[in-house]
Amino acid sequence: MISYELIAKKRDGGRHDRQELEFLIDGFVSGRITDPQMAAWLMAAYLRGLDSRETAYLTEAMVASGKTVDLSGVDGEPVDKHSTGGVGDKATLVVVPLAAAAGVTVPKLSGRALGHTGGTLDKLESISGFRAGLSVAEFVGQLKSVGAAIAAQTADLVPADKKIYALRDQTATVASIPLIAASIISKKAAGGAKNILIDVKTGSGAFMPTLAESRELAAVLTEVGDGLGLKVRCLITDMSRPLGRAVGNALEVKEAIDCLTGGGPADLRELSVRLAALMVEMAGLVADPDGAVRLVTKCLDSGQGAQKFKEMIAAQGGDSRVVDSPDLLSVAPGRRVIAAESDGWLNIADCGRLGLASAVLAGGHLGEKGQIDRSAGLVMLAKLGDPVKTGDPLIELYYSDKDRLEAAGAAIAEAIGVVSARPEVRPLIRE
Ligand code: URA
Numbered sequence: 001m002i003s004y005e006l007i008a009k010k011r012d013g014g015r016h017d018r019q020e021l022e023f024l025i026d027g028f029v030s031g032r033i034t035d036p037q038m039a040a041w042l043m044a045a046y047l048r049g050l051d052s053r054e055t056a057y058l059t060e061a062m063v064a065s066g067k068t069v070d071l072s073g074v075d076g077e078p079v080d081k082h083s084t085g086g087v088g089d090k091a092t093l094v095v096v097p098l099a100a101a102a103g104v105t106v107p108k109l110s111g112r113a114l115g116h117t118g119g120t121l122d123k124l125e126s127i128s129g130f131r132a133g134l135s136v137a138e139f140v141g142q143l144k145s146v147g148a149a150i151a152a153q154t155a156d157l158v159p160a161d162k163k164i165y166a167l168r169d170q171t172a173t174v175a176s177i178p179l180i181a182a183s184i185i186s187k188k189a190a191g192g193a194k195n196i197l198i199d200v201k202t203g204s205g206a207f208m209p210t211l212a213e214s215r216e217l218a219a220v221l222t223e224v225g226d227g228l229g230l231k232v233r234c235l236i237t238d239m240s241r242p243l244g245r246a247v248g249n250a251l252e253v254k255e256a257i258d259c260l261t262g263g264g265p266a267d268l269r270e271l272s273v274r275l276a277a278l279m280v281e282m283a284g285l286v287a288d289p290d291g292a293v294r295l296v297t298k299c300l301d302s303g304q305g306a307q308k309f310k311e312m313i314a315a316q317g318g319d320s321r322v323v324d325s326p327d328l329l330s331v332a333p334g335r336r337v338i339a340a341e342s343d344g345w346l347n348i349a350d351c352g353r354l355g356l357a358s359a360v361l362a363g364g365h366l367g368e369k370g371q372i373d374r375s376a377g378l379v380m381l382a383k384l385g386d387p388v389k390t391g392d393p394l395i396e397l398y399y400s401d402k403d404r405l406e407a408a409g410a411a412i413a414e415a416i417g418v419v420s421a422r423p424e425v426r427p428l429i430r431e
Pocket of ligand 1: 085111174180181
């Protein structure tokens, strides 16, 4: 087989068989297929699409690129959680310890920032010492001792996703239903849990802006998961505004800790409780939905979720004192407030641009990941649909490098505006 021909086949709208996709993934991971060739194939796949069989073959080839975690020695029915990606979406940082505190074993393989969306691993690495690159033995050991672990794709675990993910980020090939489904399901299958809860985001801050596309993504995720023997449930949730107020790595960890310790924004709390309760149900710990919500709420309010987060951080080498003293997290010293220039209501025309502004402040332009400043970001001082008066603070920017303010400000000018009629605020949980 010749990789050039595979690229040309997809470019011309052809369909791949299983062997071709195995050849492509194996070749890319082993280095026989180069980054430019894979980038060309990804763009062809983005534009031409992959049918459900191709998506399943691609996913299976990605799983086979590394080891698969065997959870047979772990008690109970492990449940994994994933988000399709959003702006300010730090729910994983709350949900995973909360579900674990309620008795669910949570093996989670996460990703880094992708496109305009944040990455759980980048957020966790704003905690001093935190180590995301666990070996399979460390991952399983931590599941047994702590009940939850959040780890990266590595040379051991889905190396194909690690490499393809980075390339998609540089080549504007992220927002593709089959590529997202293969990326997510390959990680979930490799992570070992048979039960998967996926938070499918919808709106301008998500990769799927419309409800119809988000439903289609949910259907493909479920179908591909099903083909691999996974039980996938999806919750479609709104991403036309950031989740909570903070957007940016350390700022989001602070907000997640706030939520775990009884404060934080109401929307983050609502979504986290709902997701953790669904995981409790999927693990078979509590059968009725209200009972699951009661159990999770008790774990949140009693501080058991916060305690579990401390244990997870400590097990992965991080400074767990941040949970009691969030000020230990390094937050950028520069501050700039963006204020309303007229009276009206705050509208968010493009939530993705808020994610982009935060990435710009952190020095990570899309697809060019040098050293990122995890202390930078922004905080929404007003939320979508809030009434505002001229001069009211809308957003506070946190920066270390003043030169980044202009580009961040330009993105924010495209993202938000003050309008004369209250904009629609969709329910957080759509379906
Ligand atoms: N999350 C992932 O893990 N992969 C994607 O492609 C998008 C969101």
